[in-house]
């Protein structure tokens with residue numbers, strides 16, 4: 001079982017949390033301006049990358065707050081947890097910050 | 110002629126009333142299990158950095174909401190549990206709800222927060238005695254040793270797969286209050302009775 005550091009409650013067992021998928025994906029300001037492919041990208045396309053990954057978790061059975069986790073998807077090592085809206089912590093040892101999820105080229109309407 | 114009561118208080122049944130006698134039967138000098146039914150519970154939301162919010166809570170309950178995460182404060186027969194960075198649970202004896210809500214609702218709302226009656230949401234189970242910790246440790250992932258879980262600590266967690274708020278209220282003997290949702294209370298009480306059986310004299 002993972003031990004996850006809730007930014008509010010401290011180190012807690014994984015069963016108290018729920019997973020919320022990739023972090024830092026914001027809803028388009030004007031959904032009507034998007035074509036179907038772009039809307040599909042927003043809804044369904046995720047980076048699913050190997051290595052350091054920024055993802056959302058919620059402390060379901062504790063304080064019920066959402067927050068972000070920087071976790072290595074191959075080793076499960078948790079590099080950092082941080083509040084929503086807080087600056088993104090760097091990946092230890094990485095020259096560049098985590099690669100942004102692919103921006104698929106899609107034709108404008 | 111039969112008397113038909115319309116007094117809601119005389120008719121109400123707490124979640125664990127039906128197995129109260131079994132909780133008593135399992136209790137021993139090593140560990141006791143009791144329900145405290147109908148405790149008044151009021152959910153508080155607000156910004157603890159705002160003086161007006163703290164004042165509103167303090168004037169109604171006698172104590173301001175604790176700012177330190179995972180702690181509870183006591184003032185006489187009232188207590189406030191930290192549940193989240195902007196969320197608390199005020200707990201008081203049965204029958205004080207209407208009075209407290211009357212004092213809290215307006216001033217807390219004015220301070221940008223909210224006070225809501227949550228009394229029927231959870232019931233309280235008190236587990237106390239030299240082996241209270243031993244009983245809870247069978248199903249709780251937290252380190253309950255006093256060095257890690259001192260009096261005044263409260264956590265939202267799982268016990269026997271049920272979500273509870275677990276509050277440590279005393280050391281001599283070790284005493285814990287378990288706030289469990291009404292629909293999970295029977296399951297949790299059955300689990301506690303089973304877990305405590307080996308300590309019965």
Ligand SMILES: [Zn+2]
Nearest residue numbers: 006009059063
């Ligand atoms: Zn938390």
